[in-house]
Amino acid sequence: MFTVVAEDIAKSYSRKVRALKGVSLSVDKGELFGLIGPDGAGKTTLFRILTTLILPDSGTASVCGYDIVKDYKEIRKRVGYMPGKFSLYQDLSVRENINFFATLFGTNLKDNYETVKDIYSQIEPFERRKAGALSGGMKQKLALSCALIHRPDVLFLDEPTTGVDPVSRKEFWAMLKRLKEQGLSIIVSTPYMDEATLCDRIALIRNGSFMDTDSPSGIISKFDRTLLSVKGSRMPALLKALRADDRVHSCFAFGDTHHIVMNKSVSADVIGSLHSSLLARGFDDVEIKSIAPNIEDCYMYLDTINR
Amino acid sequence: MKFRKFIQPLEEGFLSEGDVIRAEGLTKQFGNFTAVDHISFTVHKGEIFGFLGANGAGKTTAMKMLCGISTMTDGQVCIAGYDLKWHVRRIKREIGYMSQKFSLYEDLKVWENIRLFGGIYGLKEDEIERKTELLLDRLDLRKQKNSLVRSLPLGWKQKLAFSVAIIHNPKIVFLDEPTGGVDPATRRGFWEMIYDAAEQGITIFVTTHYMDEAEYCDRVSIMVDGRIEALDTPARLKEMYNSDNMDQVFHTLARRAKRDE
Numbered sequence: 001m002f003t004v005v006a007e008d009i010a011k012s013y014s015r016k017v018r019a020l021k022g023v024s025l026s027v028d029k030g031e032l033f034g035l036i037g038p039d040g041a042g043k044t045t046l047f048r049i050l051t052t053l054i055l056p057d058s059g060t061a062s063v064c065g066y067d068i069v070k071d072y073k074e075i076r077k078r079v080g081y082m083p084g085k086f087s088l089y090q091d092l093s094v095r096e097n098i099n100f101f102a103t104l105f106g107t108n109l110k111d112n113y114e115t116v117k118d119i120y121s122q123i124e125p126f127e128r129r130k131a132g133a134l135s136g137g138m139k140q141k142l143a144l145s146c147a148l149i150h151r152p153d154v155l156f157l158d159e160p161t162t163g164v165d166p167v168s169r170k171e172f173w174a175m176l177k178r179l180k181e182q183g184l185s186i187i188v189s190t191p192y193m194d195e196a197t198l199c200d201r202i203a204l205i206r207n208g209s210f211m212d213t214d215s216p217s218g219i220i221s222k223f224d225r226t227l228l229s230v231k232g233s234r235m236p237a238l239l240k241a242l243r244a245d246d247r248v249h250s251c252f253a254f255g256d257t258h259h260i261v262m263n264k265s266v267s268a269d270v271i272g273s274l275h276s277s278l279l280a281r282g283f284d285d286v287e288i289k290s291i292a293p294n295i296e297d298c299y300m301y302l303d304t305i306n307r
Numbered sequence: 308m309k310f311r312k313f314i315q316p317l318e319e320g321f322l323s324e325g326d327v328i329r330a331e332g333l334t335k336q337f338g339n340f341t342a343v344d345h346i347s348f349t350v351h352k353g354e355i356f357g358f359l360g361a362n363g364a365g366k367t368t369a370m371k372m373l374c375g376i377s378t379m380t381d382g383q384v385c386i387a388g389y390d391l392k393w394h395v396r397r398i399k400r401e402i403g404y405m406s407q408k409f410s411l412y413e414d415l416k417v418w419e420n421i422r423l424f425g426g427i428y429g430l431k432e433d434e435i436e437r438k439t440e441l442l443l444d445r446l447d448l449r450k451q452k453n454s455l456v457r458s459l460p461l462g463w464k465q466k467l468a469f470s471v472a473i474i475h476n477p478k479i480v481f482l483d484e485p486t487g488g489v490d491p492a493t494r495r496g497f498w499e500m501i502y503d504a505a506e507q508g509i510t511i512f513v514t515t516h517y518m519d520e521a522e523y524c525d526r527v528s529i530m531v532d533g534r535i536e537a538l539d540t541p542a543r544l545k546e547m548y549n550s551d552n553m554d555q556v557f558h559t560l561a562r563r564a565k566r567d568e
Binding site: 037038039040041135136137162163164165166167168169170191192193206236239252253254255256296299300303304 | 360361362363407460461462484487488489490491492493495498499502506516517518519522523541542552553554557558561562564
């Protein structure tokens with residue numbers, strides 16, 4: 001049985017703003033499921049519906065076997081939710097915050113210490129400090145502890161790593177992995193495409209719709225175009241030249257190279273012919289390689305064909 | 308009461324011909340805590356300078372001092388030819404600033420935001436009008452001219468925010484995590500705008516948590532615990548730290564951090 005099931009969920013805030021246009025997903029027990037997409041794609045709306053904070057216009061969903069409309073009280077006992085903007089009380093201390101959230105669920109820190117130990121022990125030395133005076137990384141750990149204090153079966157994390165530096169982001173994902181191993185189901189949203197590969201399965205979300213739902217490797221294996229990386233000394237000029245080439249479907253900067261998705265009907269020796277046409281335009285130090293796509297390549301490709 | 312030591316003006320030639328920022332021993336102390344610890348660097352005219360570091364390494368504090376929002380505890384800094392200790396107001400006219408958190412007035416219309424920032428930066432009436440027309444065309448916002456900024460998608464807001472930050476054609480623009488939260492294509496579109504501005508001779512000083520964006524910079528500095536641990540071109544940094552990409556370089560350096568944010 002799936003821990004979270006959503007069928008064709010739609011939600012509009014006004015006639016113009018259609019936040020979700022019918023999305024479906026299922027999350028297994030102990031699964032780490034990622035919602036990957038930019039701000040405004042509908043991630044937060046889906047979280048609010050699944051955590052029973054708002055009602056969908058249409059569609060059905062259940063969490064831990066309970067219906068999100070009829071049995072919302074049961075669901076609220078069983079889910080932990082960490083909203084994008086921290087839900088901490090800034091003028092309460094670390095300890096007061098955790099006590100407060102524990103009390104809401106009729107429990108206390110002592111009884112559930114084992115559940116939060118891995119994370120809470122890192123902020124325990126600062127127990128008397130006000131939450132508002134904590135650094136971003138420590139707030140994040142406290143908010144996660146507060147979401148876990150009642151031993152939920154499902155954890156909803158809305159953009160927990162936005163604005164966090166790459167090193168702290170990696171630490172955070174290591175914590176999620178340990179929680180998942182304890183059998184917790186986790187749904188996490190992120191705008192960072194590199195975090196997608198750390199999930200068991202992901203949904204690529206854009207404008208209120210899922211472009212695809214699969215394991216990261218499954219999504220990558222469906223990429224059916226030729227993908228090339230191009231490197232040279234005049235990168236901005238190279239980008240413009242590549243976009244003007246009619247064999248190129250799309251072209252974007254990717255760190256120190258450009259990634260280009262070729263049109264479907266390109267010849268086998270497309271690298272050679274591209275090389276010579278670039279040379280003719282004065283790009284004499286260009287290096288072209290055929291590469292395997294990553295999740296960001298897939299997202300951007302699906303984005304171009306769904307537009 | 309503590310007396311601050313007498314401040315000497317900068318020596319003639321402190322800033323070399325091809326440079327636009329020079330900082331020597333720039334420091335900020337909050338009580339016993341040294342947020343920025345004697346950092347020294349120069350930024351060349353027209354370059355894209357990446358200013359990286361972990362959360363709490365001191366980036367924002369350093370940037371605030373450079374923009375004249377926060378006063379320095381110690382050090383010598385020259386920006387666009389002016390001494391930061393003496394000519395903060397003059398410097399503010401030569402720079403632009405955009406941050407992810409605050410850049411536009413959501414309750415004002417698109418054209419009103421352009422008008423407001425043009426006015427703040429001291430542009431003349433006819434110049435503002437000309438710039439407004441130019442920006443509406445360039446950003447493809449003509450239809451949205453009378454829409455509230457609040458109603459625009461985030462990616463458009465960022466492009467508009469960047470455009471108004473450079474509306475007065477500053478020598479330097481400071482960008483504090485300008486690309487957070489947008490989709491990958493929009494993020495790259497934003498960087499293409501940065502390239503265009505750099506080509507027009509505007510120096511770009513930018514912080515980011517996306518390590519692929521570090522690769523788009525001409526030079527990159529990485530702050531750890533208030534100090535600049537490394538400063539060079541992305542290519543040389545990768546070579547120096549034996550890494551395939553800037554993400555690895557960042558991890559190698561940031562792992563040395565001792566203080567907790």
